[in-house]
Amino acid sequence: MSGVRVLVGTKKGAFILTADGKREKWDVSGPHFAGWEMYHLKGSSVDTNRIYASQTSGWFGQIIQRSNDGGKTWEVPGGEPEKTPDGMPQGQSNKFAYNTSGPDGKPLTTHQWYDGTQHPWEFKRVWHLEPSLSDADTVYAGVEDAALFKSTDGGTSWKELAGLRGHGTGPKWQPGAGGMCLHTVLLDPSDPKRIYVAISAAGAFRTDDGGKTWKPINQGLRSQYIPDPTAEIGHCVHRIALHKSKPNTLYMQKHWDVMRSDNAGDLWKEVSGNLPTDFGFVIDVHAHEPETIYVVPIKSDSEHFVPEGKLRVYRSRTGGNEWEPLTKGLPQSDCYVDVLRDAMAVDSLDKCGIYFGTTGGQVYASKDAGDNWAPIVRDLPSVLSVEVQTLK
Amino acid sequence: MSKVRVVLPFHLRNLAGINGDLELEMAGAVTARSILDAIEMRYPMLQGAIRDHDTLQRRAFLRFFACEQDLSHESPDSPLPEEVASGKEPFIILGAIAGG
DSSP states (O other): OOEEEEEEETTEEEEEEEEEETSOOOOOOOEEEETTTEEEEEEEETTTTEEEEEETTTEEEEEEESSSSSSSSSSTTTTTOOOOOOOOOOOOOOOOOOSSBTTSSSSSSSOOOOTSEEEEEOOOEEEEEOSSOOOOOOOEEETTTTTEEESSSSSSSOOOOOOOHHTTTGGOOOTTTSSSEEEEEOOTTTTTTTTTEEEEEEEEEEEEEESSSSSEEOTTTOOOTTTTTTTTSOOOOOEEEEETTEEEEEEESSSBBBEEEETTTEEEEEEOOOSSEEEEEEEEEOOTTTOEEEEEEEEESSOSSSGGOOOOOOSSSSSSSOEEEEEETSSSSSOOOOOBBBEEEEESSSSSEEEEEESSOOOOESSSSSSSSSEEEEEOOOOOEEEEEOOO | EEEEEEHHHHHHHHHHOSSSSSEEEEOSSHHHHHHHHHHHHHHHGGGGBBBBBTOOOTTTTOOOOOOEEEEEEETSBOOHHHHHHSSSSOEEEESSSSSO
16 A cells, blocks of 8 residues: 655654555654754655654754654664764764865865855754665755765765865855755756755756766856846755656746756756746656646745735646646635745655645645645644655 | 763753753763763763864853853863762753744
């Protein structure tokens, strides 16, 4: 019997929502890590019982949690008092130490600060955890201040892929209003050496050699809020998505503008089309239709809530430009929530299920690709992230 | 050998699976540093949650109290009051009041 597990990170804990393949009756478990900000939880596609979670706090810093039983129990990797068999010191799972030298051996310790001066890199939290597509013990972490880390021991220890910060444009990166975060990590399912990341507010970057070298992939983006609107870097990319059957086609929700690339990010074109506003955070792709994509338009960068008090998901079946509002089951008056960048996901059942969480604490699900919606839960803390595991 | 009592914040007790106050048996001088070393040795998951991994600086929103004194800005190597070393009074690690 198939089933679905929805992993929800909120500002005050994590929740796990499960249902069988009918997706009608949901079991809600949680709060896990009550009182902590749970920026992201994501399960391994290799072993669906393996889930990684980013637990953060302004008081206590960053904690990495790991489950080996589908979220029933959790452990801090390396949190046991003994040393590991290979002598690795314990208690390193929450240590994200920046590499202090770039690939050319020069120090790489500063980025651009709000006032234009150079500022040291300072670790704050893990925004996104992306498990490997081939090994349950390998996982990537996108962090603030922006950098990409990798663990090959199940989250027990972390090493920076310093080629990203060291490729040359790092000193020009600057934080957006939400901090300078690496929030999107996309692994190419057809090429294990190709990884995409996105950083606010630096832009999108790609490696084709497993993370050793990187290049900006922002050509075609246009951002009026930076001095040179078509600059190589400096764009506030909010989210990128791809479909596994067509991995060279990328979809992007930028600060403003919905974009598309058909050459792995080398060139982007705008596909905002008839959207009521092209500001937003989430973007995702239908599990079985690589040209069917979803966004949730948000009124503006000054008013982070849905326009006209109506919560509408917009779907394009043409890979952009032509959009239709999906409203059945969603509030169409007096609704002023936001949907954050990591808070939409899809399952791979037939028909494809679409899920998203709001800053108002609702998690909505559609089991028919967006035609009809219903809340799974209504009153959680503000939702930071939603991920879905399809269970066979 | 000293038996020192430590009061941890709610969230760190949960993280480490500790019920109530923590009791540590310590040899040598009882200082903030030696207490934190002992805590982290016994509960490695707390490394980085009270003080920085490398600099060992106290996290900004945590305070160290004992005997109705704020010891947060004392040298971590200063001997703590005798009442703490004898276990009569706890060493309190406290989360600052902040946020919502």
